[in-house]
Amino acid sequence: YMNNKLCLNGEWKLYYALENSQMADDLQYLRENGEKIEAQVPGNVELDLYRAGKEPDPFWGENIYLYRKYEFYRWQFERTFTAPARSSSRQVLVFEGLNNFADIYLNDEWVADCANSLIAHRVDLTDHLRYGEENHLTVRIRSAANEVRKMDIPAYVRTHENGHFMMLRMPASSFGWDIMGRFPSAGMWRGVYLEEEK
Numbered sequence: 001y002m003n004n005k006l007c008l009n010g011e012w013k014l015y016y017a018l019e020n021s022q023m024a025d026d027l028q029y030l031r032e033n034g035e036k037i038e039a040q041v042p043g044n045v046e047l048d049l050y051r052a053g054k055e056p057d058p059f060w061g062e063n064i065y066l067y068r069k070y071e072f073y074r075w076q077f078e079r080t081f082t083a084p085a086r087s088s089s090r091q092v093l094v095f096e097g098l099n100n101f102a103d104i105y106l107n108d109e110w111v112a113d114c115a116n117s118l119i120a121h122r123v124d125l126t127d128h129l130r131y132g133e134e135n136h137l138t139v140r141i142r143s144a145a146n147e148v149r150k151m152d153i154p155a156y157v158r159t160h161e162n163g164h165f166m167m168l169r170m171p172a173s174s175f176g177w178d179i180m181g182r183f184p185s186a187g188m189w190r191g192v193y194l195e196e197e198k
Contacts (some may be wrong), residue, residue, distance in 0.1 A: 004089075004196040008137070012079045014039035014048055019074040019143045027108055027138055030076045044099070044187035045075055064181050075141040075186050081194070086131040090197040093123040097190030098139070100170050101147045105138040115147075117170050117189070125194070141186045144168055 014037050015030035023029060037052035039045070046067055049055045056063045083091070093104070099117035103110060107130065112123040129135060148168055170184060 004198075006081065006084070006194040008079065008081060008093075008192040008194060009041050012039045012041050012077045014045070015076040015078070016045070016070075016073050018069075019072055019146055023074065027076065027105060027140065030074065030140075034074075034076065039077055039187070041077070041188045041192055042097070042190050044185040044189055045070065045073075046183070046185055048187070058183070064183060067183065070186075071145040071184055072143050073186075074143060077139040077141070077188065078136065080134050080136050083129045083131050083133060083135050083194070084196070087196070090124060090126045091129055092195045092197050093125050093137075094193050094195050095121045095123075095139075095188060095190075096192070098188050099141070099186055100144050100168065101142040103140045103142075105140070107136050108138065120190075139188065144170065144184055144186070 015034040016037075017023070017030055017034040035054075037048055037054065039048040040051070046055070046058050049067075049070070050057060055066055058064050058067050093106075095114065097117060098114050098121055100115060102114045104112045104114070104123055106125060106128045109128065111125065111128055112121070114121045
């Protein structure tokens with residue numbers, strides 16, 4: 001702990017696979033059937049794929065098109081950490097930036113979900129931690145492209161090609177802008193830490 005915070009940035013394991021109707025909705029599925037690489041947090045999956053040698057530099061030439069398929073993938077970030085000794089303080093897991101439709105598990109027990117990459121998320125782990133012991137944290141991110149298909153989109157939103165992005169709490173520039181092409185990302189794009197809340 002430093003300033004009542006345990007930093008969870010750095011190296012995580014990342015499992016991933018194409019999301020489809022046959023995909024089992026449990027954590028073990030990706031561990032057994034998905035690809036596995038090292039990930040960096042803060043970061044995003046495209047840079048993890050590039051660092052792992054799975055894809056070329058997305059910002060060179062037309063390489064960005066090679067990443068289009070990943071819009072339909074599920075991503076599962078995992079790491080372990082040692083929890084502090086139990087105290088009277090509450091223990092809150094903080095995601096400063098999490099993109100986007102995510103389920104949070106501690107020791108394979110579901111504890112929260114998130115659906116907004118533009119705000120910080122706070123998850124109270126006080127009653128879930130194994131104090132003074134190793135804990136396993138999993139962040140499973142579902143395909144935003146598939147999630148938006150489940151939404152009831154008003155007719156006025158369909159006025160242009162990328163109108164569906166208005167239903168997602170993601171940066172609008174992810175879907176194509178003058179600064180870059182379409183590149184809707186996934187991952188923990190800002191810091192993650194466990195905070196002791198007095």
